Amino acid sequence: MSGGPFSCFSKQGILLLLLSNLHFGVGVSSYLSFHKTVGDSVTMPAGLEGQNVTLIKWRYSEMDIAEFNSEVLYFHGSHFKGRLEMNANDFSLTIRKLTLQDSGEYVVIAETDKQIPSKAVTLEVHEPISKVMIQTDIKLLAKHSCSVWQVCNASSYSNLTYTWKRDNEMYMDVQQIHFSLSPAEGDISVTCNASNIISWKIALATVKCSNDTTDLGMVWYTNYIRASVGGAVVLILTVVVAVCYCRSRRDTDRIWTPRAPHLSLPESTVS
Missing domain, CATH: 2.60.40.10 (Immunoglobulins)
Structure with missing residues (x-):
């Protein structure tokens, strides 16, 4: 019984494969x-x-x-x-x-x-790693806590692996980390280890959440307050200048207003 066209194709394919590798x-x-x-x-x-x-x-x-x-x-x-x-x-x-x-x-x-x-x-x-830097972005939140973003940047881009350590907490195989921080926690030490199969480098950073940490909301609020205070000062100065001007005007009028000449009547002559 014939194997059909598939059987013929398979035999030819095997033969060509053998010949090509000879x-x-x-x-x-x-x-x-x-x-x-x-x-x-x-x-x-x-x-x-x-x-x-x-x-x-x-x-x-x-x-x-x-x-x-x-x-x-x-x-x-x-x-x-x-x-x-x-x-x-x-x-x-x-x-x-x-x-x-x-x-x-x-x-x-x-x-x-x-x-x-x-x-x-x-x-x-x-490519060997020659330099590692940590970029930090801290924003103060409404609940008196901070949102912290950190990115680990290395001089080499060749098959890098990142390992983070924040106090006793580890982050594996991520280039950037995000966590929350409160002012009560004080200074926090963060370490990033960037490595490839031939080299490695470590970068250190210290982050702190403070009540005076500036973020976009705080900048806007500060500018707004400064604009309001400035407007009030301008208004007060305008009123003072206007009052002084009015007083000066009245004094000027009082000094320089011409008076009617004094006319004396001749004495009557008694005949």
């Missing part, structure tokens, strides 16, 4: 992984000890970057220009002056006298 390995198996710092060098072994290798290729991001054929070495691409070196004896690949963009999977494809699986080497390049 001489260049069968499948890809994970081999090694490396974690390095920006600027460092790495040497990735090919893992072909004891093999009769006639052709080997190192491939990155689906592109051949290094190749050994008989006794000749070839290097391809501009990304690694001047930074690659392959050992002609053990076929290990060395990359110098590593950058963050060098992270990824490197596949070793070899042609030998027998079928061997292709091997994948994983490289992760990390």
